[in-house]
Amino acid sequence: MKSISIKQLSVSFGAVTVLHDVDLEIAAGECFGLVGESGSGKSTVLRCASLLNATWSGKIEIDGKDIRTMSIQERCRTMQMVFQDPYGSLHPRHSIRSALELGLIVNKVDDRETKMAQAMRDVGLPVEFLDRYPHQLSGGQRQRVAIARALVLEPHLLLLDEPTSALDVSVQAEVLNLLVRLREEKGLTYLMVSHDLAVVDHMCGRFAIMQHGRIAEVLPREAILDGSARDPYARELIAASIEYERAI
Amino acid sequence: MEPILDVHNLAVHYRGAPNPAVGGVSFQLGRERLGIVGESGSGKSTVGRALLKLLDTADVTADRMRFEDIDLLNASEKQMLSVRGKRISMILQDPKFSLNPTQRCGDQISEAYLTHFRSSRAEAKTRALEMLEQVHIRDPERVYNLYPHEVSGGMGQRIMIAMMLLTDPALVIADEPTSALDVTIRLQVLRILDGLVREKGIGLIMISHDLNLVRNFCDKVLIMYAGRVVETLAARDLDNAQHPYSRGLLAAQPRLGGARTPLPVLERQDSWLEPDGAHP
Numbered sequence: 458m459k460s461i462s463i464k465q466l467s468v469s470f471g472a473v474t475v476l477h478d479v480d481l482e483i484a485a486g487e488c489f490g491l492v493g494e495s496g497s498g499k500s501t502v503l504r505c506a507s508l509l510n511a512t513w514s515g516k517i518e519i520d521g522k523d524i525r526t527m528s529i530q531e532r533c534r535t536m537q538m539v540f541q542d543p544y545g546s547l548h549p550r551h552s553i554r555s556a557l558e559l560g561l562i563v564n565k566v567d568d569r570e571t572k573m574a575q576a577m578r579d580v581g582l583p584v585e586f587l588d589r590y591p592h593q594l595s596g597g598q599r600q601r602v603a604i605a606r607a608l609v610l611e612p613h614l615l616l617l618d619e620p621t622s623a624l625d626v627s628v629q630a631e632v633l634n635l636l637v638r639l640r641e642e643k644g645l646t647y648l649m650v651s652h653d654l655a656v657v658d659h660m661c662g663r664f665a666i667m668q669h670g671r672i673a674e675v676l677p678r679e680a681i682l683d684g685s686a687r688d689p690y691a692r693e694l695i696a697a698s699i700e701y702e703r704a705i
Numbered sequence: 706m707e708p709i710l711d712v713h714n715l716a717v718h719y720r721g722a723p724n725p726a727v728g729g730v731s732f733q734l735g736r737e738r739l740g741i742v743g744e745s746g747s748g749k750s751t752v753g754r755a756l757l758k759l760l761d762t763a764d765v766t767a768d769r770m771r772f773e774d775i776d777l778l779n780a781s782e783k784q785m786l787s788v789r790g791k792r793i794s795m796i797l798q799d800p801k802f803s804l805n806p807t808q809r810c811g812d813q814i815s816e817a818y819l820t821h822f823r824s825s826r827a828e829a830k831t832r833a834l835e836m837l838e839q840v841h842i843r844d845p846e847r848v849y850n851l852y853p854h855e856v857s858g859g860m861g862q863r864i865m866i867a868m869m870l871l872t873d874p875a876l877v878i879a880d881e882p883t884s885a886l887d888v889t890i891r892l893q894v895l896r897i898l899d900g901l902v903r904e905k906g907i908g909l910i911m912i913s914h915d916l917n918l919v920r921n922f923c924d925k926v927l928i929m930y931a932g933r934v935v936e937t938l939a940a941r942d943l944d945n946a947q948h949p950y951s952r953g954l955l956a957a958q959p960r961l962g963g964a965r966t967p968l969p970v971l972e973r974q975d976s977w978l979e980p981d982g983a984h985p
Contacts, residue, residue: 494887495858596745625744625914630957630968637967652888659959659968682962697889702917702961 458485458644459520459613466515476501476670488647490657490664498670499650503616507538530564537607541619543599547591553602554587557609576609597628617649654698666691708733709875709908713769717755720762727751727932738909740919743929749912753878758785791821793876794869799885800861804853811849814868821872836867840897859890866898876908895922930977950977
């Protein structure tokens, strides 16, 4: 189990600053949520942590080690990301096998067949599906493949960027159950972005509410219902979510 | 109450597809709010589009498909031009894609009026400004002259609503009107739409995957699965839905403050695909 700590993370695109001194401490084995309106910078935090966006200032450490000092292999085997849209994140002309295997080849991992078969079993897909193409799978199955692709390198930390918002509720339930089970079995740490507070409530112990590139407030799960949020925007977001669920 | 829309046994078959996308859909709509819910691929949007005859790659059949005094099934394209946007209008999911990026928002609203009524540009503009005010836009003159990229998602969707209600339609089809919006403004937009629909006595078909939404903003709900209606019920009885599919959808939804036990997963059964929507 590994912890992640984000200190003074700031990002600017030209003259526009999209993240202002974001500080987050996520304990080993925790599931931490990031919520906020679109454009608030929640996905940008994940893109910085995974170095998909490398132009930022501040410090990100995993178990006390600066991610900028890690080699690509070490970083990729510590931390993996799952994207929002399973229709967009899998290459349509690559079989599931090649999607999973490429990460193993690049990171010079041996015994690839066993690792891939294990990853497929972990996410509850038949091993034969390795020879299928994305268009032969449903949305939920594709998201399982995306999770398997992240797990095949045996990371300690998963960055989940709206992992279920492109899915139907019935399929979302399957994927959320899968993520809960995997975290328990493998002792993973999750940093999960979501716009749905009910999903965060179901999954996470603590969460941060973001607005305009800043952390408005970090709250425990219980704060959703007990009204202990202090920040005005956090209160508004929680109230709107509760009202939306129980309106009229 | 005389229904404004009467659909009986509607079926839609995309050419080249082995099975019909929609089959055996029947419902009547008065000046009330009907929700159509289901998963992606259940045919709910196809029903909305079939009503407006927007499916030129599909064969649409029905025993009856009447809107007021118009037989939609046999209406000519010319007739449909005077129905679409005037008598029946449609609000789409994402204003980013449904507004023309190269035209000012106000001009697009006026255009809806000019297309369907003989009037001067000045009158159309006055009407558009009035309508912007009705969708709670504070400074209509300013917003009239903005381009779509200069407005937020919530404002864009209110502009869409203004455009669609300006011609005083009898029926509005809203296809996932708030799915692209943040939760903090979703309710605001829904309340504006709901208020106007009630005030003007417009029939509303709300197409959504979101059970919470139809529960709160509809009178009646059709639940669709694989192109068929499996259950029809009053929105207030949604919690007492009988069909295992409806119950499965409701149970799979995580709730604020809910127990953290694994979410119940929908067990699909082949019997749901039978024509009568048979269930125990």
